[in-house]
Amino acid sequence: MAESASTLIPAAAASGDLPARDAAKPAQANPFGKKKGEPTAEELLANINRALPFSDEAEKSVLSSLLQDPNERLSESRVNLPIAAFYHEANRTIYEKLLEFYDKNIPIDPVMVTNVLRDQNMLDRVGGPAAITELFTFVPSPAHYLHYKKIVLDKYLLRQLIHACSINIHTAYEFGKEQIDGDVGTLVDQAEQRMLAVRESTGKEDNMKSLSSHVAEAIDSIQYMLEHPGQLRGLSTGYSVLDKLSSGLQGSEMFVIAARPSMGKTSFAMNLIEHISVDCNHAAAVFSLEMSATMLVRRLLVSRAQLSMQDLSRGLLSRAQQEALAKATRDLQKAQIFIDDTPGLDVLEMRAKARRLKKQHNIQVIMIDYLQLVTSSSRRAKDNRQIEIAEISAGIKGIAKELNIPVIVLAQLNRAVEGRKGQRPVLSDLRESGSIEQDADMVGLLTREDYAGGKMEVGDEEEEARKKGQALLILAKNRNGPTDDVPLRFIDYAMRFVERSPEAEPDSP
Structure with a gap:
């Protein structure tokens, strides 16, 4: 039996609260998860041609301050106020000329600037x-120059943010047309780099310091080492000889x-x-x-x-061993060790994950197991293993420099070491x-030693016991210290x- 028409209309529509025609429409799914009151993606794209943020008054105030006090202000702005920070072409042109005057040590005043421009x-x-x-008298005093400059820089950063987002939107749309396999990770990493570049550009003031500043910092570090003898400058490894080297x-x-x-x-x-964590x-x-995260954690517990x-x-664990295992479990549960066991991880994806971990949890060290299993999605690396390893190695070094933390990387040695007398590895044995x-x-x-050096002769049980363990x-390489055996x-x-x-002998079994 067919349902009556009234059953197809919600109760609100039937009571007259809503027009029946609108109420009968199915609810539209929202793929963007838009909250109430937020603009839709279509509305945002429709407003993409809005005027970029700028402040003509702040730009003129900065120029007025520079004209009134060029010797003090231009030396600072030369370093941390880029020409592109001025939105209006007229203001940008005047600022560029003021910098030229400063570089050539030409006196700066309205008459000189006017004559050169003419x-x-x-x-x-x-x-x-x-x-x-008008610029010379735009502000009564250059005392608030830093405030004016901050407004100009803030507007400039907003424009950079809009520009970076626009590029990300454009490249995302273009990627959909090209359909290139393996480049999505590169696209995401590049988008993230653009956004981080905008954030990092806010803290680039005063990077260039005089020698006296560096000498003062070096003396402070030396003084600290004298006051704390034996204390390491970096993270302790838990091995005294390695820490010393x-x-x-x-x-x-x-x-x-x-x-x-x-090995x-x-x-x-x-x-x-x-030890570190x-x-x-x-x-x-x-x-x-x-190795899987579960196996790694099991080995951590056993160790x-x-x-x-x-x-x-x-x-087969005794009561004492079970108690030791329980204590190890409590210790590891308190530690902040974040394990990612994604197989075939791309170096760009690894870099993005490392950035997030540094920002969210302030990680102090990274371990990668192991280098030859990391991949690179660039086109150049697809057909050449040497180029791929070079890109991976450079990418890992880039992670260490960008996050300013040590990165421990495991790598394989080639078979050449096994054919060498004594089987002592050297740098060239690295794949x-x-x-x-x-x-x-x-x-x-x-x-x-119990793996290297070949088999023992019959009757060499004593030598085999000596080498056990x-x-x-x-x-083999230590850029900032000596090399030696640990x-x-x-x-x-x-x-x-x-x-x-x-010279230590192994413990008796």
């Missing part, structure tokens, strides 16, 4: 001699840890992250392209609790080593590296 046939462009005279992990540095497979480079890097209470980010992974997998060597600030080559981190001992059942003296 000689260059530019006087009519700025409004004639009367405009120059590196003075701690420094901001903007790229620390490459390279080894052959199964324990992931364990060593996670020992560093554990758990023991020193610093936030850390881990990009694990080889922290000094347990055997095999016993844990079999569920695609040219770009990695160039970008890295420190390179540590990890090796273990002995490891070495060869600091002796370590590997506790294989707990996947943990600890310090040892060079």
Whole structure:
């Protein structure tokens, strides 16, 4: 039986509150999630041709202050007030001429400015001699120059923001027409860079300092070191010899840890992250392209609790071991370690994620496991592995410099080390080593005697026992310090590296 017509009309329409014709229309879905009172996307695009923000009065006030007090004001504005900050062409032209006068050490006054503009046939462009005279008397005193300049810079930044957004909108529409695979990540990263460039342009004043300022800062840092002897300048690694050689992990540095497979480079890097985050209470980010986050956390728990992974997998833990595991769990739950286990992560996407983590959680160190598994989506890198590795290495170094934090990067060594007597690795053993060597600030080559050197002869049980667990981190490159060997001992059942003296004998089993 067909439903009556009245059942198709909402109650409000049937009661006369709404016209039945409008009430019967289905609700329109809103794909943009627009809140009540906000303009729609169509309305925003319709108003895209609105006038850009500017303040002619503030621009004239700045020029008036510069004309009245050129010696004091122009030296400052030359550094932190760009010509493009003036919206009106006339104001921009006058400011450009004032900077030329300042650079050439020419006296600045309304008469000189008027004559030069007349000689260059530019006087009519700025409004004639009367405009120059009016500018000189536009403000009674240059005392509020900084306030006027801030208004001009704020308007300039708003225009930059609008420009960056316009480019992002245009490139997003154009990308839809091209349909190029693999470039969406690049598009998003470029859009994010444009927005960050606008934000960072607000803090570029006074970057250039005199030598006396740098000397004062250097003396302050030396004084601090004298007052705090033995204190590191960077993040402690938990290994005293490595801390001594590196003075701690420094901001903007790229620390490459390279080894052959199964040498324990992931364990060593996670020992560093554990010490920095758990023991020193610093936030850390881990990009694990080889191992899942669950496995990484399991290894962290085993290493922290000094347990055997095999016993844990079999569920054979004593009461004391369970208590140690519970304590390790509590320690790790308090730590700020953010793990991203996305496989095949693009270096641009990694950079964007690192920016967000730095902004939201103020991470102090990043670990990447490992470099050869990172990808690059640029067209140049698709057909050339050397170019791809170079772009990835440069991108990781760029992350360290941009965020001013150390980045620990794991890398693979090639097979050449296995054919060398003693199997001691060198820098050239790095796969695609040219770009990695160039970008890295420190390179540590990890090796273990019980893996390297080949098989023991029959009857060499004593020598085999001596080598059991002995490891070495060869600091082959250290841009800001000496190079040397860092002796370590590997506790294989707990996947943990600890310090040892060079002549230390292994513990008895």
